[in-house]
Amino acid sequence: MATQQVEAFSAPQQAYQHTPLFPDDVPTAPLLRLSFAKILARDNEEVTRFVRACEDLGFFYLDLTGPGDSLLDDADQLFRVGEELFDLPLEEKKKYDFQHKKSYFGYKGFGANVVDKDGNTDRNEFYNVSKDDIFGLMDSLPAPQVLSSRRPLFESFMSSAHGIVTLVLELLNDHLHLPPNTLQSMHRLEGKAGDQVRFVKAPPQPIDDRRTALGEHTDFGSVTVLFNRLGGLQVLPPGRNAQWCYVKPLPGHAIINLGDAMVKFTNGRLRSNIHRVVSPPGEQANHTRYSLVYFNRPENEVKLRRLEGSDMIPPLDEGVVEEDINSNDWIIRRALGHRIELFGKEGASDFTKIQGTEKISQRAYL
Numbered sequence: 001m002a003t004q005q006v007e008a009f010s011a012p013q014q015a016y017q018h019t020p021l022f023p024d025d026v027p028t029a030p031l032l033r034l035s036f037a038k039i040l041a042r043d044n045e046e047v048t049r050f051v052r053a054c055e056d057l058g059f060f061y062l063d064l065t066g067p068g069d070s071l072l073d074d075a076d077q078l079f080r081v082g083e084e085l086f087d088l089p090l091e092e093k094k095k096y097d098f099q100h101k102k103s104y105f106g107y108k109g110f111g112a113n114v115v116d117k118d119g120n121t122d123r124n125e126f127y128n129v130s131k132d133d134i135f136g137l138m139d140s141l142p143a144p145q146v147l148s149s150r151r152p153l154f155e156s157f158m159s160s161a162h163g164i165v166t167l168v169l170e171l172l173n174d175h176l177h178l179p180p181n182t183l184q185s186m187h188r189l190e191g192k193a194g195d196q197v198r199f200v201k202a203p204p205q206p207i208d209d210r211r212t213a214l215g216e217h218t219d220f221g222s223v224t225v226l227f228n229r230l231g232g233l234q235v236l237p238p239g240r241n242a243q244w245c246y247v248k249p250l251p252g253h254a255i256i257n258l259g260d261a262m263v264k265f266t267n268g269r270l271r272s273n274i275h276r277v278v279s280p281p282g283e284q285a286n287h288t289r290y291s292l293v294y295f296n297r298p299e300n301e302v303k304l305r306r307l308e309g310s311d312m313i314p315p316l317d318e319g320v321v322e323e324d325i326n327s328n329d330w331i332i333r334r335a336l337g338h339r340i341e342l343f344g345k346e347g348a349s350d351f352t353k354i355q356g357t358e359k360i361s362q363r364a365y366l
Protein backbone atom coordinates (compact mmCIF):
# COMPACT_ATOMS: atom_id res chain seq x y z
CA MET A 1 0.00 0.00 0.00
CA ALA A 2 2.76 2.42 0.93
CA THR A 3 4.46 2.18 -2.45
CA GLN A 4 1.21 2.52 -4.34
CA GLN A 5 0.18 5.50 -2.32
CA VAL A 6 3.22 7.27 -3.68
CA GLU A 7 1.64 7.01 -7.12
CA ALA A 8 -0.92 9.74 -6.52
CA PHE A 9 1.67 11.96 -4.93
CA SER A 10 4.09 11.39 -7.80
CA ALA A 11 1.72 13.32 -10.08
CA PRO A 12 2.73 16.82 -11.15
CA GLN A 13 1.95 19.15 -8.26
CA GLN A 14 -0.38 21.56 -10.00
CA ALA A 15 -3.65 22.36 -8.25
CA TYR A 16 -7.09 23.22 -9.54
CA GLN A 17 -7.67 26.94 -9.73
CA HIS A 18 -9.69 28.63 -6.99
CA THR A 19 -9.76 25.57 -4.74
CA PRO A 20 -7.80 24.89 -1.57
CA LEU A 21 -5.30 22.04 -1.77
CA PHE A 22 -6.35 18.50 -0.98
CA PRO A 23 -4.97 17.93 2.53
CA ASP A 24 -2.04 15.54 2.93
CA ASP A 25 -3.14 14.15 6.31
CA VAL A 26 -6.17 12.10 5.28
CA PRO A 27 -6.11 8.43 4.24
CA THR A 28 -5.92 8.12 0.47
CA ALA A 29 -6.72 5.13 -1.72
CA PRO A 30 -3.85 3.22 -3.33
CA LEU A 31 -4.92 3.78 -6.91
CA LEU A 32 -2.37 3.06 -9.62
CA ARG A 33 -1.60 5.98 -11.91
CA LEU A 34 -1.56 4.77 -15.50
CA SER A 35 -0.59 6.58 -18.67
CA PHE A 36 -3.08 6.74 -21.53
CA ALA A 37 -0.20 7.28 -23.99
CA LYS A 38 1.63 4.17 -22.78
CA ILE A 39 -1.51 2.06 -22.83
CA LEU A 40 -2.33 3.23 -26.34
CA ALA A 41 1.19 2.15 -27.32
CA ARG A 42 0.46 -1.23 -25.67
CA ASP A 43 3.47 -0.78 -23.39
CA ASN A 44 3.75 -4.22 -21.78
CA GLU A 45 4.54 -3.05 -18.29
CA GLU A 46 1.70 -0.51 -18.32
CA VAL A 47 -0.80 -3.07 -19.60
CA THR A 48 0.26 -5.44 -16.81
CA ARG A 49 -0.34 -2.68 -14.25
CA PHE A 50 -3.69 -1.95 -15.87
CA VAL A 51 -4.77 -5.58 -15.49
CA ARG A 52 -3.64 -5.55 -11.87
CA ALA A 53 -5.70 -2.42 -11.19
CA CYS A 54 -8.81 -4.01 -12.74
CA GLU A 55 -8.44 -7.20 -10.72
CA ASP A 56 -7.35 -5.68 -7.39
CA LEU A 57 -9.28 -2.49 -6.85
CA GLY A 58 -11.27 -1.90 -10.03
CA PHE A 59 -10.22 1.76 -9.85
CA PHE A 60 -7.26 3.61 -11.33
CA TYR A 61 -6.09 7.05 -12.44
CA LEU A 62 -5.55 7.59 -16.13
CA ASP A 63 -3.10 10.35 -17.03
CA LEU A 64 -4.70 11.86 -20.12
CA THR A 65 -2.06 14.43 -20.99
CA GLY A 66 -1.08 14.14 -24.64
CA PRO A 67 -3.53 11.86 -26.42
CA GLY A 68 -6.37 12.81 -24.06
CA ASP A 69 -5.87 16.59 -24.24
CA SER A 70 -9.07 17.20 -26.20
CA LEU A 71 -11.06 15.11 -23.71
CA LEU A 72 -9.58 17.16 -20.86
CA ASP A 73 -10.54 20.32 -22.69
CA ASP A 74 -14.11 19.07 -23.25
CA ALA A 75 -14.32 18.14 -19.56
CA ASP A 76 -13.23 21.67 -18.58
CA GLN A 77 -15.94 23.13 -20.77
CA LEU A 78 -18.55 20.76 -19.34
CA PHE A 79 -17.64 21.72 -15.78
CA ARG A 80 -18.62 25.26 -16.71
CA VAL A 81 -21.83 23.99 -18.37
CA GLY A 82 -22.61 22.08 -15.17
CA GLU A 83 -22.38 25.26 -13.08
CA GLU A 84 -24.72 27.06 -15.48
CA LEU A 85 -27.11 24.12 -15.46
CA PHE A 86 -27.47 23.91 -11.69
CA ASP A 87 -27.83 27.71 -11.48
CA LEU A 88 -31.18 27.42 -13.27
CA PRO A 89 -34.22 27.99 -11.02
CA LEU A 90 -35.39 24.82 -9.27
CA GLU A 91 -38.79 25.02 -10.98
CA GLU A 92 -37.07 24.91 -14.36
CA LYS A 93 -34.83 21.97 -13.39
CA LYS A 94 -37.80 19.99 -12.06
CA LYS A 95 -39.36 20.00 -15.53
CA TYR A 96 -36.65 17.55 -16.52
CA ASP A 97 -37.16 15.06 -13.69
CA PHE A 98 -38.38 11.94 -15.53
CA GLN A 99 -38.42 9.42 -12.68
CA HIS A 100 -42.17 8.93 -12.97
CA LYS A 101 -41.65 7.78 -16.54
CA LYS A 102 -39.27 5.12 -15.24
CA SER A 103 -36.35 7.02 -16.70
CA TYR A 104 -33.17 7.88 -14.83
CA PHE A 105 -32.18 10.47 -17.46
CA GLY A 106 -32.63 14.15 -16.69
CA TYR A 107 -32.71 15.88 -13.31
CA LYS A 108 -32.54 14.37 -9.83
CA GLY A 109 -33.32 16.87 -7.09
CA PHE A 110 -31.39 17.36 -3.86
CA GLY A 111 -32.41 14.73 -1.29
CA ALA A 112 -34.46 12.59 -3.71
CA ASN A 113 -32.54 9.40 -2.90
CA VAL A 114 -32.02 7.49 0.30
CA VAL A 115 -28.30 6.92 1.00
CA ASP A 116 -28.42 4.30 3.75
CA LYS A 117 -30.59 1.76 5.56
CA ASP A 118 -31.59 4.39 8.12
CA GLY A 119 -33.33 6.43 5.47
CA ASN A 120 -30.95 9.40 5.44
CA THR A 121 -31.27 11.36 2.21
CA ASP A 122 -28.59 12.39 -0.27
CA ARG A 123 -26.93 15.79 -0.39
CA ASN A 124 -26.47 16.41 -4.05
CA GLU A 125 -28.39 17.09 -7.22
CA PHE A 126 -27.52 15.59 -10.53
CA TYR A 127 -28.46 15.60 -14.17
CA ASN A 128 -28.02 12.69 -16.58
CA VAL A 129 -27.64 13.19 -20.33
CA SER A 130 -28.20 10.10 -22.48
CA LYS A 131 -25.67 9.03 -25.10
CA ASP A 132 -28.50 7.66 -27.25
CA ASP A 133 -30.19 11.05 -27.18
CA ILE A 134 -27.01 12.85 -28.27
CA PHE A 135 -26.32 10.37 -31.09
CA GLY A 136 -29.93 10.26 -32.36
CA LEU A 137 -30.56 6.66 -31.26
CA MET A 138 -33.75 7.63 -29.41
CA ASP A 139 -36.30 10.45 -29.46
CA SER A 140 -34.71 13.49 -27.86
CA LEU A 141 -35.76 14.18 -24.29
CA PRO A 142 -36.81 17.71 -23.38
CA ALA A 143 -33.76 19.57 -22.08
CA PRO A 144 -32.93 23.09 -20.93
CA GLN A 145 -31.27 25.36 -23.47
CA VAL A 146 -28.04 25.29 -21.44
CA LEU A 147 -27.76 21.66 -22.56
CA SER A 148 -29.54 21.56 -25.91
CA SER A 149 -27.24 24.28 -27.25
CA ARG A 150 -24.20 22.16 -26.32
CA ARG A 151 -24.96 19.01 -28.29
CA PRO A 152 -21.70 19.17 -30.32
CA LEU A 153 -19.73 19.38 -27.07
CA PHE A 154 -21.55 16.35 -25.65
CA GLU A 155 -20.94 14.46 -28.87
CA SER A 156 -17.24 15.20 -28.70
CA PHE A 157 -16.90 14.38 -24.99
CA MET A 158 -18.93 11.17 -25.24
CA SER A 159 -17.01 9.97 -28.32
CA SER A 160 -13.67 10.46 -26.57
CA ALA A 161 -14.80 8.96 -23.27
CA HIS A 162 -16.27 6.01 -25.17
CA GLY A 163 -12.92 5.63 -26.93
CA ILE A 164 -11.29 5.10 -23.54
CA VAL A 165 -13.99 2.59 -22.64
CA THR A 166 -13.38 0.65 -25.86
CA LEU A 167 -9.65 0.54 -25.17
CA VAL A 168 -10.27 -0.76 -21.64
CA LEU A 169 -12.64 -3.41 -22.99
CA GLU A 170 -10.24 -4.48 -25.71
CA LEU A 171 -7.39 -4.96 -23.25
CA LEU A 172 -9.61 -6.87 -20.85
CA ASN A 173 -10.99 -9.00 -23.67
CA ASP A 174 -7.40 -9.98 -24.57
CA HIS A 175 -6.43 -10.57 -20.96
CA LEU A 176 -9.45 -12.81 -20.39
CA HIS A 177 -8.79 -14.80 -23.60
CA LEU A 178 -12.35 -14.13 -24.73
CA PRO A 179 -13.16 -14.61 -28.42
CA PRO A 180 -12.06 -11.47 -30.31
CA ASN A 181 -14.33 -8.46 -29.91
CA THR A 182 -16.65 -10.11 -27.35
CA LEU A 183 -16.73 -7.23 -24.87
CA GLN A 184 -16.38 -4.46 -27.45
CA SER A 185 -19.36 -5.74 -29.47
CA MET A 186 -21.57 -5.51 -26.38
CA HIS A 187 -20.69 -1.83 -25.85
CA ARG A 188 -20.79 -0.12 -29.25
CA LEU A 189 -21.04 3.65 -29.38
CA GLU A 190 -23.87 3.18 -31.87
CA GLY A 191 -25.61 0.44 -29.85
CA LYS A 192 -28.70 1.32 -27.79
CA ALA A 193 -27.65 1.49 -24.15
CA GLY A 194 -27.95 3.39 -20.91
CA ASP A 195 -24.63 5.24 -21.30
CA GLN A 196 -24.82 8.76 -19.96
CA VAL A 197 -22.97 11.85 -18.86
CA ARG A 198 -23.75 12.84 -15.29
CA PHE A 199 -23.27 16.30 -13.81
CA VAL A 200 -23.19 16.33 -10.01
CA LYS A 201 -23.37 19.28 -7.62
CA ALA A 202 -22.93 19.00 -3.87
CA PRO A 203 -22.94 22.29 -1.93
CA PRO A 204 -20.87 22.72 1.26
CA GLN A 205 -22.51 21.05 4.24
CA PRO A 206 -23.05 22.68 7.65
CA ILE A 207 -19.93 22.27 9.78
CA ASP A 208 -21.83 20.45 12.53
CA ASP A 209 -23.78 18.17 10.22
CA ARG A 210 -21.56 16.69 7.55
CA ARG A 211 -22.88 13.47 6.12
CA THR A 212 -22.69 11.20 3.13
CA ALA A 213 -23.66 13.14 0.02
CA LEU A 214 -23.93 10.08 -2.26
CA GLY A 215 -24.53 6.69 -0.69
CA GLU A 216 -22.13 3.76 -0.96
CA HIS A 217 -22.56 1.75 -4.13
CA THR A 218 -20.84 -0.03 -6.95
CA ASP A 219 -21.42 1.48 -10.38
CA PHE A 220 -24.14 -0.29 -12.30
CA GLY A 221 -22.62 -0.65 -15.76
CA SER A 222 -19.25 -1.57 -17.26
CA VAL A 223 -16.69 1.26 -17.28
CA THR A 224 -16.90 4.70 -15.64
CA VAL A 225 -14.79 7.72 -16.61
CA LEU A 226 -14.88 10.27 -13.81
CA PHE A 227 -13.55 13.81 -13.46
CA ASN A 228 -13.14 15.30 -9.97
CA ARG A 229 -11.82 18.67 -8.87
CA LEU A 230 -12.43 18.50 -5.13
CA GLY A 231 -11.97 15.53 -2.83
CA GLY A 232 -14.96 13.76 -1.28
CA LEU A 233 -14.98 10.54 -3.31
CA GLN A 234 -14.00 7.62 -1.10
CA VAL A 235 -13.43 3.96 -1.89
CA LEU A 236 -13.64 1.01 0.46
CA PRO A 237 -10.70 -1.29 -0.30
CA PRO A 238 -11.37 -5.04 -0.10
CA GLY A 239 -11.03 -6.90 3.17
CA ARG A 240 -12.87 -7.36 6.42
CA ASN A 241 -11.46 -4.42 8.35
CA ALA A 242 -11.13 -2.05 5.44
CA GLN A 243 -11.43 1.69 6.02
CA TRP A 244 -12.82 4.31 3.70
CA CYS A 245 -10.05 6.14 1.82
CA TYR A 246 -10.29 9.38 -0.17
CA VAL A 247 -9.43 9.48 -3.83
CA LYS A 248 -7.25 12.54 -4.34
CA PRO A 249 -8.25 14.39 -7.53
CA LEU A 250 -5.31 14.80 -9.91
CA PRO A 251 -5.31 17.50 -12.62
CA GLY A 252 -4.91 16.04 -16.11
CA HIS A 253 -6.25 12.68 -15.00
CA ALA A 254 -9.55 10.83 -15.12
CA ILE A 255 -10.50 8.28 -12.50
CA ILE A 256 -11.56 5.07 -14.21
CA ASN A 257 -13.53 2.34 -12.48
CA LEU A 258 -15.33 -0.84 -13.39
CA GLY A 259 -18.98 -1.53 -12.65
CA ASP A 260 -21.28 -4.45 -11.81
CA ALA A 261 -21.49 -5.73 -15.38
CA MET A 262 -17.76 -6.48 -15.51
CA VAL A 263 -18.04 -8.44 -12.27
CA LYS A 264 -20.99 -10.40 -13.59
CA PHE A 265 -19.38 -11.12 -16.97
CA THR A 266 -16.24 -12.43 -15.28
CA ASN A 267 -17.85 -14.07 -12.25
CA GLY A 268 -15.88 -11.81 -9.91
CA ARG A 269 -12.47 -11.98 -11.59
CA LEU A 270 -12.69 -8.24 -12.28
CA ARG A 271 -13.68 -5.87 -9.49
CA SER A 272 -16.25 -3.14 -9.17
CA ASN A 273 -15.27 -1.31 -6.04
CA ILE A 274 -17.61 0.14 -3.43
CA HIS A 275 -17.41 3.91 -3.25
CA ARG A 276 -19.36 6.90 -1.94
CA VAL A 277 -19.10 10.68 -1.74
CA VAL A 278 -18.74 12.56 1.53
CA SER A 279 -17.95 16.17 2.41
CA PRO A 280 -14.63 17.19 0.82
CA PRO A 281 -11.73 16.98 3.28
CA GLY A 282 -10.13 19.92 5.11
CA GLU A 283 -10.60 23.41 3.72
CA GLN A 284 -12.21 21.98 0.61
CA ALA A 285 -15.37 21.29 2.64
CA ASN A 286 -16.30 24.97 2.34
CA HIS A 287 -16.52 24.79 -1.44
CA THR A 288 -19.23 23.52 -3.77
CA ARG A 289 -18.23 20.22 -5.26
CA TYR A 290 -18.99 19.58 -8.93
CA SER A 291 -18.15 16.38 -10.70
CA LEU A 292 -18.55 15.04 -14.19
CA VAL A 293 -18.97 11.40 -15.14
CA TYR A 294 -19.33 9.26 -18.24
CA PHE A 295 -21.04 5.98 -17.40
CA ASN A 296 -20.72 3.22 -19.94
CA ARG A 297 -23.15 0.33 -19.76
CA PRO A 298 -23.72 -2.85 -21.76
CA GLU A 299 -26.21 -2.49 -24.57
CA ASN A 300 -29.82 -2.79 -23.38
CA GLU A 301 -30.50 -6.40 -24.33
CA VAL A 302 -27.21 -7.84 -23.05
CA LYS A 303 -27.74 -10.36 -20.24
CA LEU A 304 -25.72 -9.67 -17.12
CA ARG A 305 -24.26 -13.10 -16.56
CA ARG A 306 -21.00 -15.01 -16.75
CA LEU A 307 -19.51 -15.05 -20.24
CA GLU A 308 -18.66 -18.32 -21.97
CA GLY A 309 -15.54 -18.95 -23.99
CA SER A 310 -12.77 -17.93 -21.57
CA ASP A 311 -10.41 -20.13 -19.59
CA MET A 312 -9.70 -17.16 -17.31
CA ILE A 313 -13.22 -16.69 -15.97
CA PRO A 314 -13.90 -18.89 -12.94
CA PRO A 315 -16.85 -21.28 -13.17
CA LEU A 316 -19.97 -20.58 -11.14
CA ASP A 317 -20.01 -22.18 -7.71
CA GLU A 318 -21.97 -25.37 -7.62
CA GLY A 319 -25.70 -24.80 -7.32
CA VAL A 320 -25.50 -21.10 -8.26
CA VAL A 321 -28.18 -20.09 -10.74
CA GLU A 322 -27.71 -16.62 -12.16
CA GLU A 323 -30.59 -14.17 -12.35
CA ASP A 324 -31.99 -13.77 -15.85
CA ILE A 325 -31.79 -10.00 -16.27
CA ASN A 326 -30.74 -7.73 -19.10
CA SER A 327 -28.68 -4.57 -18.81
CA ASN A 328 -31.61 -2.19 -19.27
CA ASP A 329 -33.66 -3.71 -16.44
CA TRP A 330 -30.62 -3.97 -14.17
CA ILE A 331 -29.74 -0.28 -14.61
CA ILE A 332 -33.33 0.88 -14.04
CA ARG A 333 -33.61 -1.21 -10.87
CA ARG A 334 -30.29 0.07 -9.54
CA ALA A 335 -30.68 3.70 -10.65
CA LEU A 336 -34.22 4.33 -9.43
CA GLY A 337 -34.41 1.91 -6.49
CA HIS A 338 -33.54 4.50 -3.82
CA ARG A 339 -36.01 7.16 -4.97
CA ILE A 340 -38.32 8.18 -2.13
CA GLU A 341 -41.01 9.51 -4.47
CA LEU A 342 -41.26 6.15 -6.21
CA PHE A 343 -40.94 3.69 -3.32
CA GLY A 344 -41.57 5.67 -0.12
CA LYS A 345 -38.89 6.10 2.51
CA GLU A 346 -39.07 2.51 3.69
CA GLY A 347 -38.99 0.92 0.25
CA ALA A 348 -36.17 3.21 -0.85
CA SER A 349 -34.13 2.22 2.23
CA ASP A 350 -34.34 -1.49 1.44
CA PHE A 351 -30.86 -2.19 0.14
CA THR A 352 -31.36 -5.92 -0.37
CA LYS A 353 -33.79 -5.62 -3.26
CA ILE A 354 -31.50 -3.56 -5.46
CA GLN A 355 -28.13 -4.94 -4.61
CA GLY A 356 -25.33 -4.79 -7.14
CA THR A 357 -22.03 -6.59 -6.72
CA GLU A 358 -21.13 -5.01 -3.36
CA LYS A 359 -20.83 -8.33 -1.56
CA ILE A 360 -18.40 -9.77 -4.09
CA SER A 361 -16.56 -6.47 -4.18
CA GLN A 362 -16.05 -6.35 -0.46
CA ARG A 363 -14.16 -9.66 -0.30
CA ALA A 364 -14.85 -9.73 3.42
CA TYR A 365 -13.06 -13.06 3.73
CA LEU A 366 -9.69 -11.39 3.07
Ligand SMILES: O=C(O)CCC(=O)C(=O)O
Pocket (backbone or CB within 6 Å): 198, 200, 214, 219, 226, 228, 233, 275, 276, 277, 291, 292, 293
Ligand atom coordinates in the same frame (compact mmCIF):
# COMPACT_ATOMS: atom_id res chain seq x y z
O1 LIG B 1 -18.95 12.51 -7.72
C1 LIG B 1 -18.14 11.59 -7.70
O2 LIG B 1 -16.93 11.77 -7.52
C2 LIG B 1 -18.57 10.16 -7.88
C3 LIG B 1 -19.99 10.02 -8.30
C4 LIG B 1 -20.42 8.58 -8.36
O3 LIG B 1 -19.84 7.70 -7.79
C5 LIG B 1 -21.61 8.23 -9.14
O4 LIG B 1 -22.33 9.14 -9.58
O5 LIG B 1 -21.82 7.00 -9.34
Ligand SMILES: [Fe+2]
Pocket (backbone or CB within 6 Å): 217, 218, 219, 275
Ligand atom coordinates in the same frame (compact mmCIF):
# COMPACT_ATOMS: atom_id res chain seq x y z
FE1 LIG C 1 -20.35 5.76 -8.61
